[in-house]
Amino acid sequence: MSGGGLRARLVVTRPAFTLDVALEVAPGEVVALLGPNGAGKTTALRALAGLVALSPGGEISLDGRALHAVPAERRPVGMVFQDYLLFPHLSALDNVAFGPRCRGASKAEARRAAAALLERVGLAAHAAARPRQLSGGQAQRVALARALAVRPRLLLLDEPLAALDAHTRLEIRSQLRRHLADFDGATVLVTHDPLDAMVLADRLVVVEEGAVVQEGTPGDVARRPRTDYVARLVGLNLYRGAGDGGRVKVGELLFSTIEQVEGQAFVAFPPAAVALYRSRPDGSPRNLWQARIDGVERHGDNVRVHLDGPIGAFADVTPAAVAELDLTPGRTVWASVKATETHAYPA
Template sequence: MSGLRARLHVPGRLDAEVLAETGDVLAVVGPNGAGKTTLLRSIAGLLPGSGDVEVAGRSWTHPPLLPRDRRVGYVVQGQALFPHLSARENVAFGLRARGAPAREARARAEAELERLGVGHLAGRRPGALSGGQAQRVAIARALATDPDVLLLDEPFAGLDVGVAAALRTELARHLADFAGVALLVTHDAVDALTLGTRMLVLQDGRVAQSGTPVEVAARPRTDHVARLVGLNVLRDGESLMAFRPSAVVLAPSEPVGSARLRWRGRVEQLTPHGDEIRVQVLTPDGVRVLADVTAAAAAELRLAPDVALWAAAKETAVTRYPAAPAPRGPVQSG
């Protein structure tokens, strides 16, 4: 295989198989504790004995390669730049560790910083950089060693919206030219849908779903992904029902008339959502339904936490599809 094949097992934390072709950007999504960072650390060799990893037809685990010998670029949460080194020296560090001459390593570092729009900051230390600038340096450091696998662990976390948007655009350009396999851990649907060519959904340490971003977003099989892409996804026997919050109507009494799905419940949460208000309704049996309403409608219905009401959606607004078998229970240690 020209890309990445990994069978990973970390007792109590992860039991998953990952396949990706050269040129793929695999967006890894799932709730907190699903095993996303553990997956990246296993591929990087930071969790010895955590399974089998093969890249471009070469095994990284038989015999096991040390992290420094794996052709990996790793952008961790919080940048983790060396505070006593300049941006230039931070980016050159990996090259120098692999034996590159100092002059060659610095020239390559300056070229990568320039590509990411921070070449003029090459002489600054991390403490003199903004969050967005520091993250650009971290990405430049990961790319400078020409890795076969690029690991990105929530690269936009903690950045202002505008800074994150600009960096997302820049990163997309670099990923389009990247000759290896990239894995992007994210909690943001925009990242997954715009940067990813494939998606891998983890839940309880196991793969719950995989496919293209369009496939996963259209038919999500976990609550986390449904919320991520802004859909209601409810189980109905052996099938799942997906529908948009904008298709849900709220009313103080049970709706009548055309064929509708109905849920009786109480308002659990109200949050701003663009020009509307997103209402989360909790039914007595624990089902949560999202509805988007205008401010005027919210005022007319006197919406507030714990207000009793009905939620309804027309059958024509619902997409039904088979429910995939649930992942075998949570990963158990031992």
């Protein structure tokens, strides 16, 4: 990553909010900024595009060139906006040709380039259509073609799939993944959907309250969440405790784990690994605690039980088990997790 790609420290100071995020993206790499609403993801993206000025301390360099003092219209950056923002008065073709025109291409050249890009995203037949005649998925592809038409070295996508319905989303997601793979510049993608992030990105950067709280490959982040937000996203129960070899002490509870950790440590396990009992189970399985049922909801084919007690936890059980054990809110149950199902790592 010497010189090539994006290196940025995005500092934006506002009265009630500070964003301070360091980002490195190699050419050809796709990095997803993942985080809850209001975490500052979109602000980070707008700062990269030049739509928000950086505060002192912030800097952006792209392929070795300092960008933070360059106005938006002169940055080699293409951006796909959340609602696509296709110009309603221009045809799909002219939307895509807009960038090349602004960057000095002749009308014919710009249109030729635009037609080629529309062809690439499979919309050659819709070149003459106005944005309001396009479906959501088509509009998304035109927006991508428009951003790519300026031959950017940095591609920014703000919630590129959020405006689509579930079915279209699946299809567009896989297409987008293909187009991103073809793109040889750096890509930064903002999303609050973990699935989009996992599928589209080579690396995740999790932002909460304006700061990076975790980064790594999708697999790494999914296995070893480091904040409650990430844990919820990837569907794990997560606790912070004190490691002591094969055990981690979380509050009053002592978890036995496979991994050996010392000092500050996380323990994570999936809700499906939690077993529930009406009465204290025979023998004495380890990692056992008594909990009160706080709520019960459907979760896919299973039922997710919210447990309150020494630790809060989710347990996924079958509907049959719910009936059999009479798992209603307010009832007290015993919960346990096998050591082999837990995952412990240093905090």
